[in-house]
Amino acid sequence: MKDKIKTEFENRLKHLLKTKLSSGNLIKAINVYAISALSYSFGLIKWSETDLDALERRVRTTMTSRRYHHPGAAKERLCLSRTEGGQGVIDIHNLHHKQVENLRRYFYERADIDNRYEILVHVDRNYTPLNLNVIEFQPISQIRNSTDVIDLWKQKPIHGKYPHYLGLPCTDKEASTIWLKKGELFPETEGFIMAIQDEVISTRQYQRAILHQDISSTCRRCHQTAESIDHIINGCSTLASSDYLSRHNNVAKIIHQELAFRCQFIDIKTPYYRYQPNDVLLSSAFKLYWDRIMTTDHTIMANRPDIIWIDKLNRKGFLIDIAVPLSSNASRTFAEKIAKYVELAHEIKAREKLKEVRVVPIIISSTGIFAKTVTEELKNIGCQQLIHEISKSVILSTCRIVRKFLQQS
Ligand SMILES: [Zn+2]
Incomplete structure (x- = not known):
């Protein structure tokens, strides 16, 4: 059953990524159409943490293959809500744990009034994902909350700069993420600006410092200073x-x-x-x-x-x-x-x-x-x-600047 469900999920995902939906609509479609293929089985079929990790990885790699998610970008962003600077894909782990929790609650409530349920609770010694016999079992405790995910993202040395500025008390977070909430960009453009924000674009400095390639890190255009992403988007004298x-x-x-x-x-x-x-x-x-x-x-x-x-x-x-x-x-x-x-x-x-x-x-x-x-x-x-x-025009311009810059070898 698991294989069948996985195949159906992957097919739906691939199908959606071939459409021409805008980024916001694409994510909605993934959440409603692809992930629902999985969610019917949550609580009925045993999905281990490893299984759930693999499913999440599948979403990421499928999106990466179509350049909707940069392979080096912060993976925390994929399931973070769009108002927090993420892409807003449903967190499959959380969905699974919540569903198991809800079903457990249902069985316990029924057991109080219906003898058949009471028997089921008694005999389910980890035979089903609900594990009803163990009262202390609390899947909900494993739910990842967004504050922890943002902290993880912030702590990353390269990816962390953007969430740091987004989280500052002086930042208007709602205005700063409005382009994500509206979701009108092409998914590929959205993936690209996120890679710029996460500073994982293949600049010469990135190639040298992170990928350890034996090349000069000096800017390919002005030859004056190191070619970092900040330099490309704001600092290169040839683009001013x-x-x-x-x-x-x-x-x-x-x-x-x-x-x-x-x-x-x-x-x-x-x-x-x-x-x-x-x-x-x-x-x-x-x-x-x-x-x-x-x-x-x-x-x-x-x-x-x-x-x-x-x-x-x-x-x-x-x-x-x-x-x-x-x-x-x-x-x-x-x-x-x-x-x-x-x-x-x-x-x-x-x-x-x-x-x-x-x-x-x-x-x-x-x-x-x-x-x-x-x-x-x-x-x-x-x-x-x-x-x-305004924010859409700036983001599109920044993407255009970086694309054009990288085209020059
Ligand atoms: Zn330059």
Whole structure:
């Protein structure tokens, strides 16, 4: 029976992985369609811990074979919920133990009122997975809880950085994992960004330090420093004016378009990658500037924020500046932006006779982490509904940057 069930489970899994489902729908389908082939047998057929491990490994290897899960990525992520930064596959161990526990409870409850059940409880000396004769047997105690799994993930020297930043008190976890919760990426892209977050991409530094290959770890493009994943996604001088800039501009375009639409400068929205912002948009109620140098009476060095938005009716101004740094630099970048534009804010406040001018730093890390301060800032400009679009655009850009980089030998 076990072999039959395993075969059915594997067939269903393979079948699903051949479909063109988005990552979120694929995982739902695995949970509902493939894993249910197993769960009917839980509590009836004896599955050992080793058996359950093998089933879980099967999910992982099947997903790896289609590049939906990187072989070097943290395996803890596979069964962690998507709101915790995982992929959200049902934990087969936990499902098994819960089901056994539920069935045991059922038999004990019935045994109180029905003599036949009482007899069954008495004679089941480990003949069935329920092991009813042993009252102390508690399968539920073996359940892995997500806090322990996250701790395991965090403790890993290479994989642990991303969960560390995701778990910081200043991080908005809900915003930072919204791309996973929505699950709109291709499964392969989702697997790829997770490998980037887990820092298991085959960079030269990884090949040298982890795979012990005899090659130089210097960056293949700028030849200046070690080619780490952080270097590729944020630090390579050869990408600064092209790929990093376009990743940054995509975020700016999403926000600009939303403001332009709300202020009725445009009637219809286009996908952000096709949107071309106008440098200056003026109406009786609003002013909206894109990447424009503001001339001031005395010299101010920082005079070119990405977006300036002035609401004449409410006499408020916003200097919006975007950055996509490494997770480790995000909070510092936020503070730097505020300090950088404070002088310009004063100047514009006086000149436009406004009540308030606010510096709005929109900082999202290149692997998709939002700080709580940033989601607050997005709320201040009425753009909190853009969090998903912003994070998706950053993640897709980061994936594109790494793919393109690795193609060059
Ligand atoms: Zn470089």
